[in-house]
Amino acid sequence: MNTVRVNLGSRSYDIVITPGDPAGIGPFVRSVLRKASTALVVCDANTQAHGRAAEATLAASGLRTGFATVPAGEPSKSMEQLAKLYDALYDLAADRSTAVVAVGGGVIGDLAGFAAASYNRGLPLVMVPTTSLSMVDSSVGGKTGINHPKGKNLIGAFHQPAGVWIDLSYLDTLPEREFLSGLAEVVKYGVILDADFFAYLEANAAEIRARAPQALMHIVSRSCRLKADVVEKDEHETTGLRAVLNYGHTFAHAFETCGGYGTLLHGEAVAIGMECAARLAQKMELIGADFVARQTKLLQALALPIVPPAQWRTDELIAVMRRDKKAVGGQMRFILPTRIGEVKLFDNVPEPLVRAVLESR
């Protein structure tokens, strides 16, 4: 078992990573939320079994529980599903000490997290991520939100969890494509922050794909630590530091918006986005062909896609990128690599270069 501490003053919390301990959730919630007497478990159709098991351990730990299920998939990050969670909290007679326990992937974490952030002006949240992607990314850092019909995550709040419980045994039953998708964010941490970690991924790609327990423990723990380091320095994305986490994401969000949510998994969009960002950085002469080749080779070793589907219209992608949350005054901003382990923010990237990268597919 590893513990990663996220140091945010009064909002500090622990990420506990266990090889497998489904009965541990109840005691964990108890230990991080001593005042809680009730808990609402939120899950989707895919994580209902994990959710029911979590509910049982919470009940065994003396909590009065509620249970809410939403349909699986990105469309559940909606005002409608949010309203259903508000109803579930009301029916549970939730008070300000009621814990919201999000058992699922990024969609559940984002949706349940925003419900927790906004019900009664803030309930404590415990993240129980069940996918590789949510374990290394969305369950850490306090971003919560839902989608607007015109933009992903356009409605949301920063709301740090009271704790994160990562049980790696959930990965045993995760479908292959979904498991691999989460690895894109792991590669990202290597590129943006840690050349040694990148080299570890290159050397251990086969073990990782085979879900070897020790490899999973290492990549999840290291990814959480790297993300926590960034979040600690820029909790609310105000200094620009946290923006490094968006490497590949300006492209990825445009792909997801134009493709309609659901065509690509988020991690797949990020993998293609990182490939595009690397090629953009090469065109800007920030890096050489060697960087692009190493990143491409690693993404391919992890069976991740690198080529944007042909049907997307470049004009539409560019228009979406100009509206990106991180855009300011309509300028195009990108996080681009300068070497393995380092990225920087570039304002005012010339549109023709972005266009060229998108059109060379």
Place this chain on the structure above:
Amino acid sequence: MNTVRVNLGSRSYDIVITPGDPAGIGPFVRSVLRKASTALVVCDANTQAHGRAAEATLAASGLRTGFATVPAGEPSKSMEQLAKLYDALYDLAADRSTAVVAVGGGVIGDLAGFAAASYNRGLPLVMVPTTSLSMVDSSVGGKTGINHPKGKNLIGAFHQPAGVWIDLSYLDTLPEREFLSGLAEVVKYGVILDADFFAYLEANAAEIRARAPQALMHIVSRSCRLKADVVEKDEHETTGLRAVLNYGHTFAHAFETCGGYGTLLHGEAVAIGMECAARLAQKMELIGADFVARQTKLLQALALPIVPPAQWRTDELIAVMRRDKKAVGGQMRFILPTRIGEVKLFDNVPEPLVRAVLESR
């Protein structure tokens, strides 16, 4: 002109109180939000003229502006109207520096404030309160939110404004009943925090009712300072200190919920709630008849109601009070006075006493 500084570390801001300077809003927004290039003005049908004037001064100060109007009244604190503001922000191509400028009473401040809190995970907010109630209460302190069909302000966030612009000349055209309603919160500050201020209100009730400019400047400035003192000590209502502001409000929220929003103005519900709280405190032998008499006399001198309408069912009121946001584990908690200028939190108030207060109408 008076300035009240709210000291909250990186979230500190100024409340500027002017006797009348409608052209001052644009320069004020510019001065508190140097990075903003766009602003969305939000108002309702009643404050549309003030909103358009504000928009003109924002445009004159070089900001690109958008304008959104919602129907007047409490029902606009809904998911539907919130979604309309999200659309307006999207249509304005809002980025994280876009200012949301709330021109109106508490409904507009709460609704626009929550839209600002939750769009793009947080936009800067400038409050321009136009009613006596919002000037002394809701525009200060960072509470934002909308209503759930089953509970007032059940959905919301703490989101401090970047600045508050109070133009007392807006009060000139405020309908009498609405103007008086806001004075209930002013009386509240005297009762809970400041015996001298309470005595000032007793001595100057006639001038206040006549809206004498110097009296208005004093009561608004003093109320904002008193509220700011409390908010500074307990920004997120976690230590219990901020709870003193809820004097009269556990009753008031139940009145508003059971009466359907709109039957009573919020300040009227608070006035009746303070009367009930004082009588409850008397039954608990915390205060004597002299306290109740002084408070009753002042509320009446300001033409505020003190008797709960007869049609409310006691059982229903009690059930709502048990679900109050400030309730914990279903216990009834009340802020009750111990003398003029001091209140304390009482847990576990016996239900029969609450019932007796409600039934003695």
